[in-house]
Amino acid sequence: MPPGVQGCVTEWGSRGKSLAGSSHPQLTGIRAGRHECFDRLVFDLRDTGGGLDAGCRARYVETLHQLGSGGPVPVGGGAVLEVVVGAPSYDVRTGEPTYDAEFGAPLPGIALGGHRAFRDARFAGGFEGETQIGLGVRARLPFRVFRTADHLVVDVAHTW
Secondary structure (H helix, E strand, O other): OOOOOOOOOOOOOOOOEEEOOOOOOEEEEEEEEEOOOEEEEEEEEEOOOOOOOOOEEEEEEOOEEOOOOOOEEOOOOOEEEEEEEOOOOEOOOOOOEOOOOOOOOEOOOOOOOOOOOEEEEEEEEEEOOEEEEEEEEOOOOOEEEEEOOOEEEEEEEOOO
């Protein structure tokens, strides 16, 4: 490690975070990655004519409750991070899925083996133009939420 570097330092905190949004692009994919200091969940967005400025809310919850119905969604891990993205996982004109996942099931194509923070990732469905995900993490760890050109990103630190 270079002199003066003391490892991974985050000042993100574990309180709820949100990004305001002015559009509702489509959610087309979700993927996970591992980094030296954090695990990352990336939401891929597609512009439907209104832009890619999707909103996002993330917070730790005791139990994940599905938007709309309020029914519980089991998520493994020491803590559950609820992530609600302002992008439907279906085409609002046709009803066809743009991100094909089953309610309560693990997110398709995401293998969490080797992740230090992530333990489980569940699809909780969609409601009124939003998509809800339950992210099971090892413990209540610091996290951040940010937007890039065509993605929403959630990073969860490995340690405090």
